[in-house]
Amino acid sequence: MTSRLARHAGLLAVLALACMLPFVLSNFRLFQFTQVYIYAIAILGLNMLTGYNGQFSLGHGAFYAVGAYVSAIMMDRWHVPYGWTIPVAGVICLVVGFLFGLPALRLEGLYLALATFSLALAVPQILKYFEHWTGGSQGIVLSKPKAPLGLPLSPDQWLYFLTLAVLVILFWLGANLLRGRVGRAIVAIRDNHISAEAMGINSALYKSLVFGVSAAYTGVAGALSASVIAFVAPDSFNVFLSITLLIGSVIGGLASISGAIFGAFFIQFVPNWAQDISKAAPWAIFGVFLIVFMYVMPFGIAGAVGRIWIRMTRSRVLQAGRDPAPAHHAHTTT
Amino acid sequence: MTRTRKLLIAVLAVGLAGLIPALAAQTVVGVTATEIKIGNTNPYSGPASAYGTIGKVIGAYFKKVNDEGGINGRKINYITYDDGYSPPKTVEMVRKLVEQDQVAFVFQTLGTPTNSAIHKYVNQEKVPHLFVATGATKWNDPKNFPWTMGFQPNYQTEGRVYAAHVLKNHPDAKVGILYQNDDYGKDYLKGFEDGLGEAAKKMIVLKQSHEVTDPTIDSQIVNLKNSGATVFFNITIPKFAVQAIKKSHDIGWKPVHYLNNVSSSLATVLKPAGLEASRGLITALYMKEVTDPQWKNDKGFQDWVAFMKKYYPEGALDDQANGYGYNVAILVAHTLRQCGNDLSRENIIRQAANLKNVELPLLLPGIKVNTSPTDHAPIEQEQLARFDGERWVTFGELFDAFRKQ
Numbered sequence: 001m002t003s004r005l006a007r008h009a010g011l012l013a014v015l016a017l018a019c020m021l022p023f024v025l026s027n028f029r030l031f032q033f034t035q036v037y038i039y040a041i042a043i044l045g046l047n048m049l050t051g052y053n054g055q056f057s058l059g060h061g062a063f064y065a066v067g068a069y070v071s072a073i074m075m076d077r078w079h080v081p082y083g084w085t086i087p088v089a090g091v092i093c094l095v096v097g098f099l100f101g102l103p104a105l106r107l108e109g110l111y112l113a114l115a116t117f118s119l120a121l122a123v124p125q126i127l128k129y130f131e132h133w134t135g136g137s138q139g140i141v142l143s144k145p146k147a148p149l150g151l152p153l154s155p156d157q158w159l160y161f162l163t164l165a166v167l168v169i170l171f172w173l174g175a176n177l178l179r180g181r182v183g184r185a186i187v188a189i190r191d192n193h194i195s196a197e198a199m200g201i202n203s204a205l206y207k208s209l210v211f212g213v214s215a216a217y218t219g220v221a222g223a224l225s226a227s228v229i230a231f232v233a234p235d236s237f238n239v240f241l242s243i244t245l246l247i248g249s250v251i252g253g254l255a256s257i258s259g260a261i262f263g264a265f266f267i268q269f270v271p272n273w274a275q276d277i278s279k280a281a282p283w284a285i286f287g288v289f290l291i292v293f294m295y296v297m298p299f300g301i302a303g304a305v306g307r308i309w310i311r312m313t314r315s316r317v318l319q320a321g322r323d324p325a326p327a328h329h330a331h332t333t334t
Numbered sequence: 335m336t337r338t339r340k341l342l343i344a345v346l347a348v349g350l351a352g353l354i355p356a357l358a359a360q361t362v363v364g365v366t367a368t369e370i371k372i373g374n375t376n377p378y379s380g381p382a383s384a385y386g387t388i389g390k391v392i393g394a395y396f397k398k399v400n401d402e403g404g405i406n407g408r409k410i411n412y413i414t415y416d417d418g419y420s421p422p423k424t425v426e427m428v429r430k431l432v433e434q435d436q437v438a439f440v441f442q443t444l445g446t447p448t449n450s451a452i453h454k455y456v457n458q459e460k461v462p463h464l465f466v467a468t469g470a471t472k473w474n475d476p477k478n479f480p481w482t483m484g485f486q487p488n489y490q491t492e493g494r495v496y497a498a499h500v501l502k503n504h505p506d507a508k509v510g511i512l513y514q515n516d517d518y519g520k521d522y523l524k525g526f527e528d529g530l531g532e533a534a535k536k537m538i539v540l541k542q543s544h545e546v547t548d549p550t551i552d553s554q555i556v557n558l559k560n561s562g563a564t565v566f567f568n569i570t571i572p573k574f575a576v577q578a579i580k581k582s583h584d585i586g587w588k589p590v591h592y593l594n595n596v597s598s599s600l601a602t603v604l605k606p607a608g609l610e611a612s613r614g615l616i617t618a619l620y621m622k623e624v625t626d627p628q629w630k631n632d633k634g635f636q637d638w639v640a641f642m643k644k645y646y647p648e649g650a651l652d653d654q655a656n657g658y659g660y661n662v663a664i665l666v667a668h669t670l671r672q673c674g675n676d677l678s679r680e681n682i683i684r685q686a687a688n689l690k691n692v693e694l695p696l697l698l699p700g701i702k703v704n705t706s707p708t709d710h711a712p713i714e715q716e717q718l719a720r721f722d723g724e725r726w727v728t729f730g731e732l733f734d735a736f737r738k739q
Contacts, residue, residue, distance in 0.1 A: 028433035032426065128516070129547050136516040137546070138470075139421070139447050141454065229422045230454065233447035236421045238381065275416055282416060283379055 003313060018164055027156040032268060034156070034228050037163045038221045039264035041170055043248045044257065045217025050246070051255030052178060053210045054190030056109060059116030061242035062123040063093050063215040065234075067222025072140045072232040073133055082145050082227045086166065089223035090216045097215020101208035120242040124234035139233025142226060159228050166224060170217060175257050177213070186210055187255070218245075251293050253300025262301035266293070364438030365677040370670065371411045372396075373431030373440040375448070380418035385444055387649055388467060389414045391659035392442060394646035395667075405670045408677075413437060419444075421451035428452045432461050439464060439682055441666055442485070442659075446470045446517075457481045462683040464669070465662050465712065469596070471521050474711040476687070483686055483710040485662055487620050489518060489594075490525030495618045495716045495733040496592045497529025500537075500565055504590060508539045510563030512554055512578060514570055515543040522569040522594055539563055544574065552581050559587040567592045572599065576607045583611035593617045595716075600625075604721060613723045618716040618733070622696045624657045626725060634695030661694040665703060665712070668692055700732050 022030055046060045070092050071085035080088075100119070107115050127134045134140065147158035177183055188196035189203050197203050226232050244267050252263020274285035297304040364371035376389030396410040404410065413435050415427040424443065431437045439462035443449050446468040453472075456463040457479050465485035466473050469492075473484035487495075500507060511526070513519035523541070527534045540561035542554040551574050558566060559582070566589040568578050575597035582591070593615045597603045604612040622629045629635040638660055642649055649656045670677070672685045687710065692703035703712045715734050719726035 026433060028429045031429060035422075035426070125547055129545060131516055137447065138517040139450060141450055143454075225422065229425050229451060231421055231425070231447075231451035233421050233450065235381075235419055235445075235447045236451075238420065240380065240418070240420075279378070279414075279416075 006313075015168070019161075022153070022157040022160050027154055030156045030160045031228070034160045034163045035225075036261075036264045036268045037160075037167045038224045038228065039245070039248060039267055040261045041167055041224070042218045042221035042245055043252060043263045044171065044174055044260035045214040045221070046245050046249045047252075047254065047256065047260050048174065048178065048186070048217070049210055049214035050249060051253075051259075052183065052190060053186045053207065055104070055207065055211065056113035057116040057214070058113045058242050058246060059119035060214075060218045060245045061237050061239065062116075062119040063097060063218040064222035064225070064241060064245070065123050065127065065232075065237035066096060067093050067219030068226040068232045068237070069127065069134060069140075069222075070219070071223035071226040072142055075142055075226075076135075076140045077133070083162075085226075086220055086223045090220040093219025093222075094212045094216035097219075098208050098212030100215070101211025104211060105204050105207055117239075117242070120239050124237055127234045127237075135233075137234055139231060139236070142230045142232070144230045145227055163224050163228070166220065170220065171257060171260075174217070178257065182206075247290065251290070251300055253302030256300060256302035256306075258305070259300050259302030262305070266301070362438075362678045364436050365408070368408055369411050370405065370408045370677060371413060371435060371437040372666070373428070373435060373437035374412065374414040375417040375424050375427045375431075375440075375443045376414055377419040377444060377448075378416035380420065382419040382445060385467070385655060386416075387653060388442070388444060388655050388659040388662075391642075391646055391649055391656045392663040394649070395641070395660060395663035398641060398645050399667055405667060406675060410667075410670075417443075417448060419448060421447050424448040425451050425455065428455065432456070432459055438462075438677060439679060441465060442467050442662055444468070449473070453479060453482060460679060462679055462686065464682075464686050465665060467658075467662075470517065471525075474709070476708055476710045481683055483683075483705070483712065485665075485712055486658075487595075487618075487713050487716055488525075488711060489521035490528070491711065491714050492595055492618050492716060493522045493525025493527075494529035495718070496567060496616075497526045498733050499616075499718055499730075500590075500592075501530065501533065504565055505533075507537060507565040507590070508561070508563045509537045509565045509567065510539060510558040510561050510589065511541045511567045512551065512558060512570060513541070513543050514574070515545055518571075518596075519543065519569050526567055537565075544570075546571070548574075551577050555581040555587070556585065558582075559585055563589055565590045565592070567594075568597075569594050570597060572597045572602045575603050579603070579607035579611050579615070583608065591615050595619065598726065600725070609723050612721050615721040616718055617721075617726065619719050619726060619728065620698060620701055620713055620716045621654065621657060621661070622698060623726065624654055624696070625652050637695055657696045661696045664694055665689075665692065698728065698732075 021033060042060065042064055046057060049055050049057055067089040070089040071082065074080040074085040074088065075082055104112055104115060128136050144155045145159065146155050147153040151158065185196065185201045185206055188199065188201060189206055193203050248263030248267040249260065251266045252261065253259025270289050271282065271286055274282040274289065277285050374389055374392065376386050377383050378386040378389065393412050393414060396412045399405060400409045413431060415430065417424040417427050428440055428443065431440055440456060441464045443452065444467040449466050449468055460481055463482040465483060467485065469486055469489050471488040471490040473482050474488060500509065511523065513523050530537060540558055540563060542557055544551045544554055555578055568575060568591060570578055575593060591614065595617050598617040622632065622635060638657060639651065641660065642651060642656065669686050669689065673681050687705050687707045689703050689705045689712065694703065698717050701713065701715045705712050715732045717728050717732050718730055719728045
């Protein structure tokens, strides 16, 4: 009970800190943090699929692109306010993801990874094909949204709060989904789909649904990015984006909700640091970072943080002279 | 209570301290008595990383400038970041340059989509966005984007050059056109049709387009042949240019073949298409080809080689991009010298828009840089060249896209 209280207090403190940032950081830093939150939403989507459900995807950049383009085209063609485009992008990606999840049911592990990879390869080219809508390789230039209702916020501050709000809502929904009955079914399918089916779980339905929800999260992230960057083009969504998202999800901690945020920080800031360290070979430095992280924190950053947390709480309990608390539920599912 | 109040005051003070320089420095940002900060993004990684050498050769040239005492006593502090040719990364890096590094201006950001992503931003922030490395025509729009300026001849300019040549030498020709169905292809097409003017309706007998995703353009070439066209304007990227040259040779169609400069590379287009099939192609050039032996004794070329050996020895001497970067770095140094001691952003763009007959060592003889407040396209002259089976041989006089021939 106390640990739960402590966690809630901790979450509130982090949220309060996040709300204060716009008033201390420069607009540029805020823009970077906004990007972190966008990545975090996309990575949580990927995490549901890969971490919780055990389906590999090397193609989530494609859903990110679809979300961004749905939003951009709605704004550019029909002058829909950006706020409305975000849920629409999510719903369209949900449908696209669900439909892609159906044939993907037949593929396991590496084969699924390759099938999704083809999606990541294909989407930027397909976007060029529908030039009338997508603007072809030149993309679509958008306007950066201003704060509504005359709020005294700069566009960067406003987008930061908007993204933070979407993040909080989606993480709350995601946590409820993953920690409840549905979440247990999703994890059971990952751990052993035969026994899961024996327990009466409709494996095919759940797998396609997870694919859909995962794509929806990533699509919402894409839609947000369209407003924040104020530009979409096929070059924004190359194969590397999909790989980057997967890196974020593994480094942050697979099957971890908080891991999505850690992973997002990693993919946003570490490439920049690598560039600061060496202009000549930034990706070699990035590779070293990756290996070190994987070696030191085999369960991702969230796993390492969870472990430290357990050690701290346990020692406190011991000091109080009581029995050690029962083992914390495995950090890989928190 | 007092502690929180103290904290609050401290936070406010820090915030104000951040504001004051921003307000005071509205005009002269990124310049001190000893330094000028210049920002740049280049694709050092990713799909377009072959162009990354441009960012490096520019850095090497600025090192030379600094070694020789800088510009008006100020050293150039050149900050260049990798954007991997990814527009969101370009936005991030350019914002970093402008807001955090506080550069005086950004320069030679590379790529059409990447520059599109920052186009509005730099103009809103009123940061000079000079000599961008892309051939699109939209950078020359001083009315709507007064802080942005192109560099190389843009696609429309080049289209006009071919049109002028056609009008002069083949006034009775039937013209067939193949173009890629996107901004790049339409840019060229517009320049060409504008250049033909009234005659366009009469002369152009067939326009065929293709998608960049098409596997082949063979049927378009056959259609063009059957249209009876005697002049062929070929607006395609290297992959399709190879197909077009090969196919028209194979089916025995021998029009006067104008090939856009985008696909003028010997290594990636003409050799794969076949040197014999390529004989007689016409393209437009504005730079001295660094691999062309005719420049061996040219002063500009020799200076470039000496510079490369001393300041950028790892750079390839047969890479045209290294010549390109050298030219544009010299142009920005020239612009800064012309600014004198007033290095405010307003004056930097004013001087960049007031370049008169500037010569650069690796431009073809006679081609000069000219800009004005209503003309943000620095290079608008080109020279035609014909492929003789071994190399491009320039011929005729210079074409100025906007002067009556």
